[in-house]
């Protein structure tokens with residue numbers, strides 16, 4: 001595909017590339033055999049994250065998906081039930097991992113914007129004990145909620161949910177892939193958000209901008225069991241300090257700057273909402289994610305993605321008319337402005353007339369990619 005204009009990547013914050021400063025830190029990393037605890041850079045990264053999250057211990061993993069799958073296997077036994085929002089990553093993006101790897105079922109709650117209420121949780125877990133039903137074992141919170149719209153779980157909601165789960169003798173896990181976005185977006189510390197959870201992890205390959213890895217934290221006993229599952233899944237590494245150095249660098253240099261991504265997301269959401277035919281799910285963005293619907297343009301999400309690609313913009317879709325744009329350290333404010341004007345042009349030139357809305361009929365309908 002030929003793209004005439006400089007590429008603007010809004011598909012995901014996973015697309016960030018290591019900066020020069022990060023590459024230099026990686027080049028200079030002191031390394032050793034990670035699975036024998038001999039890599040000083042990995043050891044330091046785990047110490048830093050355990051401290052950040054207020055936990056006893058932590059383990060470095062190749063991905064956040066593995067952190068989730070390990071937590072399921074440590075906390076649950078086959079046949080157990082996990083309670084999570086239906087939008088959560090474990091339900092939609094882990095290839096059926098909860099059932100395949102841990103043998104668990106997920107009770108999917110339908111929370112507004114990915115954040116279920118204390119009442120919904122209470123109804124789900126406070127059932128009369130019965131050998132006929134699955135046994136709830138683990139309560140799951142995704143901070144921020146990705147498919148919910150980059151929304152931040154308020155601390156009070158987290159505290160309500162945790163106290164309900166504790167009363168019912170359940171374990172608690174936080175998928176904190178974008179926890180640092182929540183921290184920067186709300187001013188609440190990572191420790192406060194993580195406080196009541198048995199396990200919590202943060203991703204380094206999202207907005208923090210490192211190339212690989214996540215760190216999962218919890219009690220010493222939890223991390224010991226997590227290591228066993230990590231070994232079993234093939235996640236134990238060797239000279240992983242070379243990538244952990246990028247993660248350490250991101251903790252020092254890429255946390256505060258997340259606020260720029262949040263500002264850019266806000267500008268993007270407002271700009272998109274002014275384009276006729278586009279409706280933005282949440283015009284007051286909370287972090288770095290913008291979901292928007294193009295059904296009133298008469299175009300499908302796939303068509304818009306394809307045309308955006310030709311115009312030099314990466315976008316994601318989920319559903320027939322829903323699109324996602326994510327801001328991150330490789331997208332500047334001026335690129336956001338450029339992206340907006342390119343998307344506006346795409347919609348103006350390609351929106352299709354719809355039913356009685358005759359005023360759209362002046363637009364060409366010929367430009368349909370597939």
Ligand SMILES: *Cc1c(COP(=O)(O)O)cnc(C)c1O
Pocket residue numbers: 062063064065066068089090142144146175177178203205206213214
């Ligand atoms: C990206 C993501 C994951 C998985 O992390 P990877 O490092 O890509 O495996 C899990 N949960 C959420 C909410 C995510 O956004």
